[in-house]
Amino acid sequence: xxxxxxxxxxxxxxxxxxxxxxxxxxxxxxEAVTAEESLKYLQxxxxxxxxxxxxxxxxxxxxLVKMLKNRQDTKDIPIIAVTxxxxxxxxxxxxxxxxxxxxxxxxxxxxxxxxxxDVIKKHEIS
Numbered sequence: 001x002x003x004x005x006x007x008x009x010x011x012x013x014x015x016x017x018x019x020x021x022x023x024x025x026x027x028x029x030x031e032a033v034t035a036e037e038s039l040k041y042l043q044x045x046x047x048x049x050x051x052x053x054x055x056x057x058x059x060x061x062x063x064l065v066k067m068l069k070n071r072q073d074t075k076d077i078p079i080i081a082v083t084x085x086x087x088x089x090x091x092x093x094x095x096x097x098x099x100x101x102x103x104x105x106x107x108x109x110x111x112x113x114x115x116x117x118d119v120i121k122k123h124e125i126s
Contacts, residue, residue: 009082079099
């Protein structure tokens with residue numbers, strides 16, 4: 001059974017790229033354009049990992065991470081931040097908000113599936 005990845009990304013090109021890469025690596029990809037769409041999906045589903053763009057319209061990625069980590073039904077889902085924020089201190093700020101890993105844009109297409117696999121494996125062990 002393929003692992004499920006919820007991709008929350010408002011940029012169509014970025015979302016499609018991530019989907020193509022992950023599906024080529026045998027992941028099932030669920031897409032959400034906004035944080036609100038992801039919350040609707042998470043009401044009845046539990047993905048193995050969430051790939052989350054930090055810069056989202058309305059409810060931002062950091063706010064979503066904090067919400068998910070404070071909810072009983074979603075607090076254990078690993079979250080990988082995918083962001084253009086690459087200034088000094090951004091990675092630390094994003095990880096301290098509750099993300100399990102950090103990927104900067106532009107996305108390294110070779111590294112993405114390896115990072116996703118690593119985060120899922122670490123979560124399964126703990």
